[in-house]
Amino acid sequence: MRIETIGAATLYLGDCRDVLPGLGPVDAVVTDPPYGIAHSSNHGASWKGTQIAGDADVSVRDDVLAALSHLPAIVFGSWKRAKPVGVHTVLIWDKGDAAGMGDLSIPWKPNHEEIYIIGKGFAGRRDSAVLRHSVITWESQGRSHPHEKPVSLMTALIGKTIAETILDPFMGSGTTGVAAVQMGRRFIGIERDPGYFDIACRRIEQAQRQGDMFISGAGTNG
Numbered sequence: 001m002r003i004e005t006i007g008a009a010t011l012y013l014g015d016c017r018d019v020l021p022g023l024g025p026v027d028a029v030v031t032d033p034p035y036g037i038a039h040s041s042n043h044g045a046s047w048k049g050t051q052i053a054g055d056a057d058v059s060v061r062d063d064v065l066a067a068l069s070h071l072p073a074i075v076f077g078s079w080k081r082a083k084p085v086g087v088h089t090v091l092i093w094d095k096g097d098a099a100g101m102g103d104l105s106i107p108w109k110p111n112h113e114e115i116y117i118i119g120k121g122f123a124g125r126r127d128s129a130v131l132r133h134s135v136i137t138w139e140s141q142g143r144s145h146p147h148e149k150p151v152s153l154m155t156a157l158i159g160k161t162i163a164e165t166i167l168d169p170f171m172g173s174g175t176t177g178v179a180a181v182q183m184g185r186r187f188i189g190i191e192r193d194p195g196y197f198d199i200a201c202r203r204i205e206q207a208q209r210q211g212d213m214f215i216s217g218a219g220t221n222g
Contacts, residue, residue, distance in 0.1 A: 001013060001014040001018070001019065002014070002197075004201050006181075006201065006204050006205045006208050007181065007208040007211075008181065008184075008185070008186045008187065008208075009177050009180070009181055009186070009187040009188070009189065009204050009208065010187070010188050010189075011171070011174075011177070011188075011189045011190075011191070011197065011200060011201060011204065012188075012189070012190045012191075013191060013192070013194060013197045014190065014192060015192050016064055016169035016170065016190040016192070017060070017063060017064060017067075019169075019190050020064070020067055020068070020169065020190075023167070023188060025165070026071065026163075026165045026166070026167040026188055027071070027072075027121070027161070027162075027163030027164050027165045027166070028071055028072045028073065028074070028121060028161045028162075028163035028165075028166055028167070029065075029068050029071050029072070029073035029074070029075070029166075029167050029168070029169070030073070030074045030154065030157060030158055030161070030166050030167075030168055030176050030180075031073070031074070031075055031076070031167075031168045031169055031170050031176065032075075032076040032149060032168075032170060032172060032176070033054075033060070033061040033064065033065075033075060033076070033077075033169070033170040034052050034053070034054040034055035034058070034060055034061055034170070035055060035058070035061075035076075035077055035078040035080070035081060036055060036056070036057045036058035036059075036061065036078070036080075036081045053192055053193065057081075058081050058082065058084075061075075061077075061084065062084060062085070064169050064170075065084050065085070065086075065118070066085070068167070068169075069085070069086065069119075070119075071119060071121075071167075072118065072119035072120055072121030072122060072161065072163070073086075073116075073117075073118040073119055074115060074116070074117060074118075074157050074160075074161070075115070075116045075118065076093075076113060076114070076115055076116075076149070077113075077114050077115075077116055078113070078114065079114055083114075083116055084116055084118060085118075086118040086119065087116040087117065087118055088117060088118070089116075089117035089129070090114055090115070090116060090117070090129070091114070091115040091116075091117065091129045091130070091131060092112050092113075092114060092115070092129060092130045092131070093112060093113045093114075093115055093131050093133065093149075093153060094111065094112050094130055094131065094132040094133075095111045095112060095113065095133070095134065095135045096111065096132070096133075096134030096135060097111065098111075098134065098135075099111040099134070099135050100112075115131070115157070121161060121162055121163065122160045122161055122162070123160065123161075123162050124159060124160045131153060131156060131157075133150045133152050133153035133156070134150065135148070135149070135150055148172065148173055148175055149175050149176075150175070151175055151178050151179050151182070154175050154176050154178070154179035154180075155179040155182065155183060158176075158179055158180055158183055158185065159183065163185065164185060164186055165185065165186040165187070165188065166180045166185050166186070166187050166188070167187075167188045167189075167190075168187070168188070168189045168190070169190045170190070170191070171189035171190055171191040171196075171197070171200050172191060172196050172200070173196050173199045173200050173203065174189060174191075174196075174199065174200025174201070174203045174204050175203075176189065177189045177200060177203070177204040177207075178203050178204055178207045181204055181207045181208050181211060182207050182210075182211060184211075187204070189204075
């Protein structure tokens with residue numbers, strides 16, 4: 001297992017089921033786990049034809065959430081599979097008109113995803129349950145993961161928690177960590193794919209550097 005510490009973020013390369021028993025206290029889970037739909041992208045990207053590890057079913061998702069059932073959680077998922085245990089609210093992420101391929105014989109495209117809210121520990125203004133944040137659709141435009149979420153979306157979700165330390169056991173390319181660092185929260189991320197782990201480290205380190213530069217500049221000018 002490899003561990004990287006970047007400012008207030010601690011990142012683990014490994015299977016989250018092995019890492020979780022040794023973690024210290026965390027306050028909330030914000031994660032985009034395997035949906036259990038065995039999705040394989042047909043688009044022209046470097047990950048064409050590949051599948052996310054553990055995406056054959058929802059057993060990995062459910063095992064991990066069961067181990068973290070004492071924590072409030074924000075969990076992405078698909079209507080094609082059963083919701084996680086304990087869901088009391090469903091949000092809809094509207095990905096924008098440019099997203100969604102699906103069955104071309106149907107005159108609607110699947111440009112939305114579900115977000116499941118579990119437990120207590122949320123606060124803030126009572127906003128719409130439909131969150132509109134456009135996604136980057138192409139790798140050539142900066143997308144680094146087939147299921148990468150916009151930083152703005154993750155910022156909006158984390159902003160509804162009262163958590164100081166955010167855990168993402170399925171970190172992917174690190175978008176949750178980028179948002180957490182930008183918001184001044186502590187972050188713990190776990191990813192089993194070495195390539196995506198390295199991408200997450202770079203992205204979170206860049207977010208940390210930008211935050212440090214902002215604080216340094218504010219102090220100088222103040």
